[in-house]
Structures are given as C-alpha cells and as structure tokens.
Amino acid sequence: MVxxxxxxxxxxxxxxxxxxxxxDNINLKIESGEAFGIVGPSGAGKTxxxxxxxxxxxxxxxxxxxxxxxxxxxxxxxxxxEKRNIGMVFQNWALYPNLTAFENIAFPLRNQKLPExxxxxxxxxxxxxxxxxxxxxHYPRELSGGQQQRVAIARALVKSPSxxxxxxxxxxxxTALRDSARALVKKLxxxxxxTTLIVSHDPADIFSIASRAAVxxxxxIEQLGSPIEIYNNPVSLQVAKxxxxxxxxxxxxxxxxxxxxxxxxxxxxxxxxxxxxNESEEVEFGLRPEDVKIAKDSKLEGFELAGKVVVKVSSYSxxxxxxxxxxxxxxxxxxxxxxxxxxxxxEVVNLFYRKEKIKVFLKNYYLKKTELxx
Amino acid sequence: xESNKYIRLGPIAKAVLKEIVIIILIIIWLVPIYAMIINGFxxxxxxxxxxxLIPTLPLTFSxxxxxxxxxxxxxxxxxxxxxxxxxxxxxxxxxxxxxxxGLTRSFNSRYRVLGNIIFVLVxxxxxxPYQATLMPLAILMAxxxxxxxxxxxxLSYLTFYLPxxxxxxxxxxxxxPSYLIEAAKLDxxxxxxxxxxxxxxxxxxxFISTLIFIFIESWNNFFLPLVLVTNPSSELVxxxxxxxxxxxxxxxxxxxxxxxIASFIPLIIFIFLGRYFIRGILALGSGGKx
Amino acid sequence: MANKSVLFVIPVxxxxxxxxxxxxxxxxxxxxxWSVINPVxxxxxxxxxxxxxxxxxFIDSLLHSxxxxxxxxxxxxxxxxxxxxxxxxxxxxxxxxxxxxxxVYPLTISMAANGLIFLWLFNPIIGINWILGLLHLxxxxxLAQDTIYSIILIMLWAYSGLxxxxxxxxxxxxxxxxxxxxxxxxxxxxxxxxxxxxxxxMNGFIISTALLFLFSFRVFTLPYIITxxxxxxxxxxxLTYQYYLFDSSYFAQSSVVDTIVVAIALAVVVPYALxxxxxxxxxx
Numbered sequence: 044m045v046x047x048x049x050x051x052x053x054x055x056x057x058x059x060x061x062x063x064x065x066x067d068n069i070n071l072k073i074e075s076g077e078a079f080g081i082v083g084p085s086g087a088g089k090t091x092x093x094x095x096x097x098x099x100x101x102x103x104x105x106x107x108x109x110x111x112x113x114x115x116x117x118x119x120x121x122x123x124x125e126k127r128n129i130g131m132v133f134q135n136w137a138l139y140p141n142l143t144a145f146e147n148i149a150f151p152l153r154n155q156k157l158p159e160x161x162x163x164x165x166x167x168x169x170x171x172x173x174x175x176x177x178x179x180x181h182y183p184r185e186l187s188g189g190q191q192q193r194v195a196i197a198r199a200l201v202k203s204p205s206x207x208x209x210x211x212x213x214x215x216x217x218t219a220l221r222d223s224a225r226a227l228v229k230k231l232x233x234x235x236x237x238t239t240l241i242v243s244h245d246p247a248d249i250f251s252i253a254s255r256a257a258v259x260x261x262x263x264i265e266q267l268g269s270p271i272e273i274y275n276n277p278v279s280l281q282v283a284k285x286x287x288x289x290x291x292x293x294x295x296x297x298x299x300x301x302x303x304x305x306x307x308x309x310x311x312x313x314x315x316x317x318x319x320x321n322e323s324e325e326v327e328f329g330l331r332p333e334d335v336k337i338a339k340d341s342k343l344e345g346f347e348l349a350g351k352v353v354v355k356v357s358s359y360s361x362x363x364x365x366x367x368x369x370x371x372x373x374x375x376x377x378x379x380x381x382x383x384x385x386x387x388x389x390e391v392v393n394l395f396y397r398k399e400k401i402k403v404f405l406k407n408y409y410l411k412k413t414e415l416x417x
Numbered sequence: 418x419e420s421n422k423y424i425r426l427g428p429i430a431k432a433v434l435k436e437i438v439i440i441i442l443i444i445i446w447l448v449p450i451y452a453m454i455i456n457g458f459x460x461x462x463x464x465x466x467x468x469x470l471i472p473t474l475p476l477t478f479s480x481x482x483x484x485x486x487x488x489x490x491x492x493x494x495x496x497x498x499x500x501x502x503x504x505x506x507x508x509x510x511x512x513x514x515x516x517x518x519g520l521t522r523s524f525n526s527r528y529r530v531l532g533n534i535i536f537v538l539v540x541x542x543x544x545x546p547y548q549a550t551l552m553p554l555a556i557l558m559a560x561x562x563x564x565x566x567x568x569x570x571x572l573s574y575l576t577f578y579l580p581x582x583x584x585x586x587x588x589x590x591x592x593x594p595s596y597l598i599e600a601a602k603l604d605x606x607x608x609x610x611x612x613x614x615x616x617x618x619x620x621x622x623x624f625i626s627t628l629i630f631i632f633i634e635s636w637n638n639f640f641l642p643l644v645l646v647t648n649p650s651s652e653l654v655x656x657x658x659x660x661x662x663x664x665x666x667x668x669x670x671x672x673x674x675x676x677x678i679a680s681f682i683p684l685i686i687f688i689f690l691g692r693y694f695i696r697g698i699l700a701l702g703s704g705g706k707x
Numbered sequence: 708m709a710n711k712s713v714l715f716v717i718p719v720x721x722x723x724x725x726x727x728x729x730x731x732x733x734x735x736x737x738x739x740x741w742s743v744i745n746p747v748x749x750x751x752x753x754x755x756x757x758x759x760x761x762x763x764x765f766i767d768s769l770l771h772s773x774x775x776x777x778x779x780x781x782x783x784x785x786x787x788x789x790x791x792x793x794x795x796x797x798x799x800x801x802x803x804x805x806x807x808x809x810x811v812y813p814l815t816i817s818m819a820a821n822g823l824i825f826l827w828l829f830n831p832i833i834g835i836n837w838i839l840g841l842l843h844l845x846x847x848x849x850l851a852q853d854t855i856y857s858i859i860l861i862m863l864w865a866y867s868g869l870x871x872x873x874x875x876x877x878x879x880x881x882x883x884x885x886x887x888x889x890x891x892x893x894x895x896x897x898x899x900x901x902x903x904x905x906x907x908x909m910n911g912f913i914i915s916t917a918l919l920f921l922f923s924f925r926v927f928t929l930p931y932i933i934t935x936x937x938x939x940x941x942x943x944x945x946l947t948y949q950y951y952l953f954d955s956s957y958f959a960q961s962s963v964v965d966t967i968v969v970a971i972a973l974a975v976v977v978p979y980a981l982x983x984x985x986x987x988x989x990x991x
Contacts, residue, residue: 099599101524120524124602137600141618150614151604198604439793439806446809446864448835449824450816456827470838513719516712535716538723540980545726545972546925548946549965552953553732576729579722608712637817639928640950658819662826662932672827676820687815691808694815695872702873702914 044238045109045128045205047073047096052105054091054262065091067262069105078232078239080253080270082285085244088262090210093242097131097208098124109205127206130199130237134211136191138183144194145170145179151202169197172231189220196228200235207232209241213248225251246270246286258282280327280404289329289402292378296324305403307378308370310350310394314401327404334400335380337366337392346395352378354390368394453680457481457673465669480670481678484661487671488678490650491657495636496682498567498653502574503632507624509575510582513539514590515612517583522595536587542580543701551644558645565647573645574638578631581701585630588700589623590616622693623700629690630697633683654679730969736962743956759963768948768964771855772924775944778859779866779923780916786863787870787915788908792900794871795878807875810868818865822932825861826850850933854942858929866922870915877911878904917979924972 054066065088073079081089094100096107098120107115114122130151138147145166152162170176173193183191192212199207209228213221229252232239241252249256250270258266258273266278270286277283280291294307303320305312305328312328320326336346337354352368355377359365363381370376371391378394386392448470455472457480463473517539520532554573555564563569593616601611617624642653658679661672687694740755741748759765790810797803813821828834829849836846849857881903889899927950930942943951949964 097603099602118524124599125605125607127603129603131600131603133596133600135596137594137596139597139601139615139619141615150601150606154605154607154610202605435793435796442790442793443806443809446813449821449828449864450812452828453820453824465833467833470835509718512715516716517719519712535719535723537977537980538727539719540976541973542723542726544921544976544979545730546921546946546968548925548927549949549968549972550726550729550733552949552958552961552965553729553736557729557732575718576722576725579718580726583719608715612715633815637815637819639817639819639931644950644953655817655819658817658823659932661823672823676816676823680816680820683815683817684812687808687812691811692804695807695811698811698814698869698872699876702869702876702918 044075044236046075046077047071047206047238047240048106048108048111049092049096050106050108052092052095052102052107054088054095054100055103064262066095066102069259069262069264071257071264071267073238073240075110075238076236077255078229078241078253080249080256081240081242081259082246082249082256083244083259084285087259089242089244089259092259093208093210093240096206096240097129098122098127128202128204129206129208130202130204131208132192132195132199132210132212135215136183136195138191138194138198140183143180143182144175144186144190147183147194148179148197148201151198155202165201166197169201172234173197173227188216189224192216192224193227196231200231200237203235204237207235207237207239209239209243211243211245211248212241213243214245221247222251228252249286250274258285260285274331275400277329277402280329283329283402283404288332290332290335290378290380291327291329292376293325293327296320296322296326298322308350308373308376310352310370312349312396312401313347313398314403315399320403320405324405329402329404330396330400332381334397335378336395337368337380337382337386338395339392341393343393343395345397347398349394349396351391352394354386354388354392357385357388359385368392453673453676456670457484457677459670461670463670477670480674483671484674484678487660488654488657488675491652491654492678494651495654498570498574499632499636502571502578502635503628505571506575506578506582506631506635507586507628508582510579510584510627511586511590511617511620511624512612513579513583514587515608515616517587518590519608539580539583539587542577543584547577548640551640555644564645565651567651570642570645570651573641574635577641578635581634582627582631585627585697585700586620586623588703589620589627592623593619622696625690626693626697626700629686629693630701633686633694636683637680730966733962733965733969736959737966739959739962741959741962745959748959755959756963759960764943764948765964768943768945769967771943772945775855775859775862775926776920776923779862780919782859782863783867783870783919783923784912784915786867787872788874788905790867790871791874791878791911792904794875795904796896807868807872810871813865813868818926818928819932821861821865822929825857826933829857854933858926858933858942861929861933862923862926866919869922870919873915873918874908874911877908880910881907913979913982917975920975921972924968924975 049069049071052066052069053064056063056065069092081092083089091100095102095115098115101118101120102115104117106113106117109122109127114120114127139150142150148166148169149162152165166179167176170179173196175190175193175197178186178190183194186194192215212228213224216224225248232252239252241248243249253270255268256270256273257264260281265282266273273282273286277286283289292307294305294312296303297306298304299311302313303322305314305326307328314328336343337352341348351371353371353374354366355369356367357364358367363383364385365379366382366386367377367379369378380394452470458476458478459467459473460477460479467473513535517532517535520528520535523529523532554576558564558569558573561569563572597615597619598611601615606614637655639655642656646652646656658675661669661675736748737755738750738752739748740751794803794807797806830836831846831849834849836849839846847856886899886903889903894902925946926944927946930944930947934942945964945968949961949968952961952964
C-alpha cells in the first residue's frame with residue numbers, strides 16, 4: 044500500500060479570456076491504507092485534484108509523490124497513469140461497451156500478460172466478493188446501474204492496486220441503492236486495506252467511508268480532519284453547509300447579565316464563546332437540525348430555551364416534518380426545525396437549542412469555543 | 418396575427434403541393450440514371466433514333482455484351498486496386514488519427530503544436546486538387562520505374578486517399594469518450610492495445626463510413642488512372658468508359674451500358690450502405706471538427 | 708506519447724510529406740523553362756509565369772474556373788438550402804432518408820459516367836430538348852457555346868445534395884424546443900424557415916461553401932468527357948488546361964498553372980482547416 048503526498052500543487056487552466064485557478068497551493072498527505080475523502084461543491088477543484096493524483100492531468104506547479112517518489116511535478120508527468128497501479132472507479136463507470144463484464148474486469152490483467160487460468164481465477168474471485176458472478180457474460184448495456192458499478196469496482200480492485208480512487212461513485216445510482224453501495228465499498232476498503240481516495244459532493248459518501256477528509260472550496264483546502272470533527276467544528280459557515288444540513292440565522296452580540304449572548308429578534312442564544320467577540324458585532328449562527336427543537340413545553344431536557352416563535356410553513360421531506368418558524372416579534376427572520384409531527388400555521392411554540400452545539404461565525408469564520416462554562 | 422402574404426391554402430392543399438414539388442424534384446434527379454438504364458437496353462439503331470427518355474421494346478443486350486467485353490478486365494483491375502486502397506487508407510489513416518488525437522490531448526505544448534501541424538497537413542492532402550500534383554508524381558514514379566506498375570499505382574492512390582482517411586477517422590475518433598481511453602490507460606494498456614481493443618471497436622461505424630466513402634471516391638477517380646496507367650491491360654473501369662464517347666461526341670448504346678458497368682458497384686454499395694456514405698460526407702464537411 | 712506508438716503516424720507522415728514534396732517540386736519547376744522545346748530545364752525566374760499567365764487560353768481557363776466555382780457556390784448553396792428546407796419539413800424519418808438518398812446518389816456515380824449520359828441527354832434532337840419542346844420551354848444549345856453552363860448544370864445536379872446534407876445537419880442541431888415554440892406561436896413553416904432555420908445555419912453555410920468551392924474548383928473529368936478531349940475553348944478550366952500543357956510536354960508551364968491552382972486552393976483550405984481545428988482543440 045502506498046502513501047500519497049501532495050505538495051504545493053497549483054493548477055491553472057488557461058483560456059483566451061481569463062485564467063481559472065482550479066487548485067491553489069494544495070498540501071495533503073494521505074497515509075498508506077487510509078480512506079481519505081475530498082468533499083466540496085461542484086467546480087471546487089476536487090475532480091481536478093483527483094485527476095492530477097491519478098496522472099490524468101498535470102499540476103501547473105507543485106509535486107505529487109507516491110511513497111516519497113515524485114510522480115508528477117511542475118507541468119510534467121514523470122510516471123504515466125498506466126504505471127501508477129491505480130484502480131479508478133469513474134463517475135459513469137467507464138466500462139468498455141464492446142466487452143463483456145468478464146472481459147472488462149479481466150482487461151487490466153490481460154495488459155499485465157498474466158496466464159489465462161490465473162486471469163480467470165482472479166476475475167471469478169473478485170466477482171464473487173462483489174456478487175456479480177452471474178452477470179459476467181453480459182455486456183454493460185444489459186446490466187443495471189448497480190451491477191455496472193460493481194463491475195467497475197471489480198475492474199478497479201482485481202489488479203490489487205496500490206491506490207483506489209472513487210469519483211462520485213454513487214451519484215449515478217438510485218438513492219435506494221446508495222446505502223448498500225456505500226457499505227460495500229467500506230467493507231472492501233477494510234478488507235483490502237488499500238489506500239483509498241473518495242471524491243464526492245455528497246457528505247454522506249464521505250461519512251460512510253472516509254476516516255479523514257479535506258473540504259475543498261474554490262481550489263483551497265478549507266478544513267482537514269475526520270468527518271465528525273468537521274461536522275461538529277466546521278471552520279466556516281460554508282464548510283458547515285457542505286458537510287451537512289444546518290439551520291442558520293443572523294444575530295447581534297449583546298450583553299445580558301454580564302454574559303455575551305446573541306440576539307436574533309426576540310430569541311436569545313447563549314453560546315460558549317471566547318471573549319474575543321465584541322458587543323454589537325454582527326454574527327451568523329448555525330445549529331445542526333438535531334440540535335434544534337420546537338415544542339409547546341416550557342422546558343426540554345438537555346436544551347436551552349431561546350424564545351417564542353410562530354409557525355410559518357410546515358412541510359414534509361425525507362421522513363420528517365420541516366417547520367419554518369419566525370421569532371414572534373420579527374416575522375422577516377426565518378429559521379427552521381425538524382419535527383416528527385406536523386404543526387399548524389400560526390401556532391406559537393418555543394424554540395430550544397443545545398447550548399454546547401451552537402456554532403457562531405464571525406464574518407464567515409468559526410469562533411472557537413472555550414471549555415464549557417458552568 | 419400578421420396578414421399572410423402568401424395565398425391562403427388549406428392544410429390538405431399544402432400537403433398535396435409539397436408532395437408534387439417533391440415528386441417533380443425526384444423525377445428531375447432520377448432522369449440521368451433512368452436514361453442510363455433504359456438506353457443500355459436499346460439496340461444501336463433504336464438508341465440513335467428514339468428519344469433518350471423513352472424506353473423501347475424489345476430489350477436488347479447487345480450493348481451490354483459489347484461494353485462488357487471491353488470493360489470486364491478494367492472492372493477486375495479496379496476491384497483489385499481500389500479494395501486495398503480503401504482498406505489501407507482507412508486503416509493506416511485511423512492509426513494516424515489515433516496518434517493525432519493523443520497529441521492534441523497531450524500536456525506538453527510542443528506535442529500539441531505538432532498535432533496541429535500534422536492536422537493541417539492532413540487537411541491539405543484531403544482538399545488540395547490532386548490533379549495539380551500529378552505531373553511531379555508521374556515523373557517521380559517514372560524515375561523510380563514504378564510508373565504503370567501495381568505498386569506505383571497503389572502508392573499514388575494512397576498519397577491522396579490516406580490523408581482523407583486520416584481526416585475522417587480523426588473526426589470519428591475524437592468522439593470516442595475520453596474516459597474510456599483514460600480508464601484503459603489506468604488499466605495499464607499500451608497504445609496498441611487501446612487502439613485495437615477500445616478505440617477501433619467503439620468507432621467501428623465511423624471506420625465503415627470512412628471505408629465506404631473512400632471506396633466510392635477512389636473507384637470513381639478518373640484523372641489518376643488517366644495519367645498513371647500506361648499499360649492498356651491495367652486500365653481501370655473509371656477511365657475505360659471514355660472509349661465510348663467516340664471522340665467527337667458520337668455515342669451509341671454501349672455508352673450507356675458502359676456507364677452502368679462502371680457505376681453499378683458504387684451504386685449497390687450506396688443502396689445498401691448509404692447511411693455510412695452520408696456519415697462520411699458529413700464528417701468530411703466538419704473539416705476535422707468533431 | 709513519443710514512444711513506440713509513433714509507428715502509428717508514420718504512414719500519414721510519409722504520404723503527407725510526399726504531398727508537400729510534390730507541391731514544392733511544382734513550385735521549383737515553375738521557375739524553369741522546361742518544355743518540349745527545352746528538354747534540359749534552366750532557371751528563368753518569372754519568365755514562364757509571364758508567358759503562361761498572359762496566354763489567352765490561360766486567361767480563359769482561369770475565368771472559366773472562377774466562373775464555375777462562383778456560380779456553383781452561390782447556386783449550390785441556394786439549391787442545397789431549399790432542398791434542406793423541404794426535407795426538414797418531412798415528418799417521417801424513413802421517407803426523409805429515402806428522398807435524401809435521391810439527392811445524394813449522383814455522388815456515387817463517376818463523373819465520367821455522368822458525362823457520358825449527359826452528352827446524350829443534351830443532344831439537341833433526342834435529348835431532353837424534346838421534352839422541353841413539348842412543354843414549350845426554351846431549348847438551349849447545350850453543347851455549343853452554352854457548354855460551360857451545361858457543365859455547371861450537371862455539377863449542380865451532382866453537388867447540390869452535398870450542400871443539402873450540411874444544411875440539414877445544421878437544422879437538426881437547432882434546439883427543437885425553439886421550433887416547437889414557434890409553431891405554438893402560430894408561425895407557419897415558411898416563417899420558421901426564414902426566421903429560425905436560415906439564421907441558425909451559419910455552420911452549414913461555411914462548410915457548404917468551402918466544399919462546393921473545392922469540389923467545383925477541381926473539376927476535370929466532366930469538361931474532359933463532355934468536350935471529348937483535353938482542349939475545348941468553351942469549357943477549358945485551369946485543371947484541364949494544366950493537363951493539356953502536361954500532355955503536350957510544356958512541363959514548366961504546367962507547373963505554373965499547378966502552383967496557381969494550389970495557391971488558390973490553399974487560400975480556401977487553410978483558413979477552413981484552422982477554423983475547424985480551433986473548434987476541435989478548444990472544444991465546442
């Protein structure tokens with residue numbers, strides 16, 4: 044297994060009108076056998092970074108190293124992709140339409156000029172693990188999306204690659220299939236212990252498979268860490284939105300009983316803050332949906348009361364009710380919370396939040412919190 | 418609603434009018450081949466006395482017999498030359514087009530420039546009037562003692578049709594999805610493997626289009642064999658027909674039979690595989706643009 | 708990339724190189740006086756150019772060639788456009804393809820065979836003049852002074868289909884929803900043709916013009932067969948003339964005409980190739 048180092052990689056796409064900086068001085072180290080995720084919005088540069096690591100594109104400046112050996116540097120590819128021993132699962136799987144599933148999987152082995160019976164053995168072995176043994180004689184166009192994807196994964200793994208790269212591997216699957224596909228990939232990654240790079244705009248992919256991830260925005264790494272870390276302590280509102288749902292609102296810092304709080308309409312949020320924030324500063328705050336609740340009760344275990352809100356819209360999505368509410372005295376401000384029951388428009392309820400989970404962003408950057416105060 | 422400047426016609430009248438126009442045009446376009454066929458079956462006196470557009474009975478085959486004795490040799494000559502010319506032009510052109518495609522995708526700007534240069538050369542070879550280069554070619558062939566020989570003829574045809582093959586195939590190869598080629602590279606395939614196992618199979622319809630287009634064009638080529646074939650026994654059928662003009666425009670029924678014999682192979686190919694031919698023309702027109 | 712697969716491109720490079728060599732050869736000999744009178748060529752600068760260009764046959768053939776090409780480009784484009792418009796209005800796919808084939812088949816018949824047939828069809832007594840007479844239409848002297856126009860007519864019959872194909876391709880590239888919206892807004896087909904189809908077929912126009920020019924410029928077989936030989940004052944083109952010069956062993960003069968022909972063709976091909984290439988490289 045191989046570790047990957049990306050050093051000061053910059054990629055600029057030149058065109059007649061302007062130059063696009065796709066990657067701006069990226070530095071990364073992926074350990075051998077690690078499952079690493081790159082997440083970010085479309086066009087952020089994650090596909091470009093992945094292609095540079097795979098050797099399908101070249102860094103304008105900077106180096107890429109595998110096990111401390113330089114494979115790409117400053118506009119030149121020193122080790123071409125065919126020699127990098129990379130198994131890649133493309134977003135649209137890139138199966139050879141003129142070959143059967145068996146031949147597709149066997150293709151890399153044939154290029155290695157292995158003996159026929161060994162090829163057959165390896166292909167059947169990997170097909171067995173992926174549960175596609177029964178479709179090996181079919182052509183890609185005769186297979187379902189899920190089967191095609193598994194053929195693509197089999198083709199990538201059959202040659203025992205040093206690195207496995209997955210490019211938006213689940214975006215072409217039906218939503219229902221995605222969870223089982225993610226579980227499959229995770230199982231394979233742990234079984235083969237291959238250095239894995241997964242690139243996706245869907246945080247669920249990263250969470251289920253990667254042990255560490257980098258958030259790429261506008262060509263820069265905004266944050267690097269384990270998925271949970273990024274989820275709980277996002278370095279900016281943008282990063283927070285990229286890795287999960289978040290309820291956001293704007294507020295002003297005021298003092299109440301000597302403590303700094305955030306006032307949003309008639310709602311008071313009391314975050315745990317460093318004292319680096321000044322009064323009457325404008326901030327944005329964010330709460331994960333599981334950290335916000337609305338209820339008629341005046342108290343909720345584990346939650347702080349923020350204030351009274353009125354229900355504006357009650358809609359349904361993905362198994363829960365999404366309730367849009369506004370502070371009672373400020374109907375222009377809109378926040379939302381999830382509920383397992385629908386609520387009536389115009390109802391006045393209480394908004395609760397978890398004090399230690401509220402994230403405060405000053406000018407888009409995260410305000411770190413100190414230890415919990417009593 | 419703006420006032421209609423045209424005569425207001427009901428939809429049925431419009432449809433009928435359109436059909437009439439189409440039929441008139443079809444008739445006009447089909448007149449020559451119609452004449453070609455019916456006059457070939459007339460006797461020699463009938464062909465001179467009757468109107469060219471009116472068939473006569475009974476059908477006589479003397480014209481075909483006469484034309485066939487003259488042209489069956491050239492027909493065979495054409496087949497034995499044009500089939501290899503088409504296949505080689507298409508295949509070798511495809512190889513070059515694949516390489517060209519790789520050059521254009523290269524990260525090295527020098528290779529990209531080289532790709533552009535080769536591309537312009539290929540376009541030149543396709544579109545420059547070949548007649549303007551025949552004199553030096555003939556003299557070159559003569560100096561190499563190849564003039565009139567099969568090898569010399571093959572080489573001469575390839576000079577003009579291989580670039581066409583490369584140009585057309587570069588259009589068809591350019592639309593092969595790049596992720597297939599990338600996947601093959603990651604799978605450790607050499608250029609050789611990628612070409613034969615991925616690119617060629619995937620661009621097979623384009624290959625056939627190119628093959629058919631070049632076959633028909635080279636089969637009908639008149640000037641090349643006119644200049645380069647010195648031996649009457651090696652004459653090609655496309656040139657052979659000129660013996661039936663009689664020099665001062667006098668024609669007889671064998672002229673039509675000759676035209677049919679010279680044209681029936683490309684025509685049959687067009688009837689059955691016409692869509693490939695049309696695709697070839699469209700690729701030619703895009704001038705290299707995918 | 709520059710590994711063993713460079714073998715792939717050797718045939719292409721070889722024959723392209725050969726072509727360049729031939730063009731340069733012509734250029735070289737155009738500056739000599741090589742002919743049947745001067746079997747040993749010597750360098751004479753632009754003298755041969757002068758003699759060739761000022762000969763009346765050359766001027767005739769140049770004018771004829773240009774006349775043919777210009778008329779072909781204009782008329783071919785118009786006919787092709789109209790045919791494409793007609794075909795585009797046909798709803799049934801198979802019917803359209805069948806009719807398309809009828810306009811395209813002339814390209815599969817050699818120009819020599821075409822020449823033969825039209826020689827007969829243009830015969831004043833038994834040719835199509837008979838039908839024209841029946842319909843009280845004018846009966847031109849196809850093969851006398853009007854020969855060059857007869858040739859142009861034959862070429863239009865053969866090559867309009869080419870132009871039609873490219874315009875049709877252009878039309879089919881237009882977003883269908885624009886056309887559907889126009890129909891819903893009450894436009895009839897003529898309107899759509901004028902206002903939507905034609906303005907959006909710049910691509911087809913460029914391709915059609917370039918190819919019509921190139922195909923008509925290099926016409927040789929047709930005049931050769933129709934006039935029964937390499938020289939006929941009414942239908943001499945640049946290319947038949949250069950062949951005549953070659954055939955009568957005026958090699959240097961032939962080279963001059965050849966070089967001029969190549970130069971004219973280059974003036975069209977090079978911008979066209981560069982245009983097509985730019986699109987290919989930068990993607991569109």
